[in-house]
Amino acid sequence: MRFLMLNWRDPKNPLAGGAERVSLGYLSALARHGHEVYWFSNDYPGAMQAETIEGVQVVRGGGMGTSVLQAWRWYRRQQPFDLVIDQHHGIPWYAPWWCRTNCVAYIHEVLGPIWKAFYPGFLGTFGQWQERWTHWLYRNVPFWTACESTRDNLRRHGVRDVTIIRYGVHTKAVPELEVKPLLEPLRLIAVSRLAPNKRIDHAILTLKSLTERGIKATLTIVGSGGIESRLRELAAAPSIAESVVFTGALSEQEKDALLRKAHFLLHTSQREGWGLNVIEANAMGTPAAVYPVAGLIESTLHDETGIVAQDETPEALAAGLLDLMKRPERYQFFRRKAWERAQTFHWDNILPQACAWLETQAKAGGRRRP
Numbered sequence: 001m002r003f004l005m006l007n008w009r010d011p012k013n014p015l016a017g018g019a020e021r022v023s024l025g026y027l028s029a030l031a032r033h034g035h036e037v038y039w040f041s042n043d044y045p046g047a048m049q050a051e052t053i054e055g056v057q058v059v060r061g062g063g064m065g066t067s068v069l070q071a072w073r074w075y076r077r078q079q080p081f082d083l084v085i086d087q088h089h090g091i092p093w094y095a096p097w098w099c100r101t102n103c104v105a106y107i108h109e110v111l112g113p114i115w116k117a118f119y120p121g122f123l124g125t126f127g128q129w130q131e132r133w134t135h136w137l138y139r140n141v142p143f144w145t146a147c148e149s150t151r152d153n154l155r156r157h158g159v160r161d162v163t164i165i166r167y168g169v170h171t172k173a174v175p176e177l178e179v180k181p182l183l184e185p186l187r188l189i190a191v192s193r194l195a196p197n198k199r200i201d202h203a204i205l206t207l208k209s210l211t212e213r214g215i216k217a218t219l220t221i222v223g224s225g226g227i228e229s230r231l232r233e234l235a236a237a238p239s240i241a242e243s244v245v246f247t248g249a250l251s252e253q254e255k256d257a258l259l260r261k262a263h264f265l266l267h268t269s270q271r272e273g274w275g276l277n278v279i280e281a282n283a284m285g286t287p288a289a290v291y292p293v294a295g296l297i298e299s300t301l302h303d304e305t306g307i308v309a310q311d312e313t314p315e316a317l318a319a320g321l322l323d324l325m326k327r328p329e330r331y332q333f334f335r336r337k338a339w340e341r342a343q344t345f346h347w348d349n350i351l352p353q354a355c356a357w358l359e360t361q362a363k364a365g366g367r368r369r370p
Helices: 018-032 067-076 114-118 122-137 148-156 200-212 228-235 252-261 276-283 314-325 328-345 347-362
Strands: 002-006 036-041 050-053 056-060 083-088 103-107 143-145 162-164 186-191 217-222 244-248 264-267 288-290 306-308
Touching: 002 018, 018 036, 018 056, 018 276, 018 347, 036 067, 083 347, 114 122, 143 148, 148 162, 186 200, 186 252, 186 276, 200 217, 200 228, 200 314, 217 228, 217 252, 228 244, 252 276, 264 276, 276 288, 276 328, 288 314, 306 314, 306 328, 314 328, 328 347
Parallel strands: 002 036, 002 083, 036 056, 083 103, 103 143, 143 162, 186 217, 186 264, 217 244, 264 288, 288 306
Antiparallel strands: 050 056
C-alpha cells in the first residue's frame, strides 16, 4: 500500500523535534512492512528537494502559506495513495478536501494557550479560535493522538473519532538500576527545545526556590533554541549562577548519560502531546517532576513513577521535591516503577499496534466524507 504523511517539518529540518522523531518511527515501520511511504514537508535553506530517510521518501516544497498548494500540486502528479496522514501543528493541511482517498488526522497536542506564548495579543487569540474551528471542521475525520488529555480536548471541540496510540522510544532501558541515593546536591535536568511554551525559565526558578529553602541542587539544561540568551540571563542570578549548566544539543548517548546521573527530570511545559523525554529519563532509572498539564499527567503517574506538582508554579514543583527528599525510600520506589513502565514503551511494543491501525485505515474502502 501507499502512505503519505503531510507535516510542516521533516526529521532533518533544523526545527525538528519530538514530533518528527515519533513520526519517523511510525513511518519507517510501515516502510519495513513493505509499503511505499512518503513524507511531504516544507522546504528550508540548504535542503534537498527529495531524499530517503530510513526507507521513507521525503519530498519538500513551499513554506509557510505556500506548502499546502505545493503539496496539492505534487500530489496530483502521483499514483493514488491508500492513506493520507494530515498532521496538525496548530494549522492543518486540509487534505480531506483534496486528497480523494482515505485520510486521518494526526495531532500531538491541542495548542490552546501555547498560541499566546508565541503570539501575544490578537494573533494568539485568533490562533486559538481558528484551532477550535478547524477541529470542528474535521469532526468527521478519524484522529490519532498519544494521550487522553488531547483526546478529551478534541472531543470538546467536536471531534467524534479519536484513537490513542502511545509514543514509542528508541531508548533501551538500563539493564538494572544503579545505586542512586537521594542526597544533596540534588541533580536536576531539563531536556527540551528552548522555546517559550516549554517554560524552561520555570525549571530555573524551581532550582532557585530550592536554593532559597536551603537545599543544595544543580540544574543541567540540554537543548537549544531561540530564547537561550534570555534563559542564560535568568540563570546568572547570584544565588544559582554556579549551579546551572547549559549543554546545548547533545547526541543520544550523551543525553542518556546525563539522564542516568540525574535525580529528576524537570518538565514545566505549558502542555505536551505526551512528554517523550519523561519516558527516556525513566528508562535511565530517573523519575520526573512535572507540571499538572495535558500529556505530562499521562507520561508521569503521580506518586508512582514521579511527581506531578499541585500547581503550575516553580514553588509547587520545589515543594514536591522537598517532600520527597524526606522520604528517600519512596524515591527508590518511583525509580523502579518508572524504569519498569518505560520498558513497555519501547518501539518494539508500540509499532505493531500503530502499523495495524494505519493499515486498517488504508483499507477502509474509498474516500470517507470529512
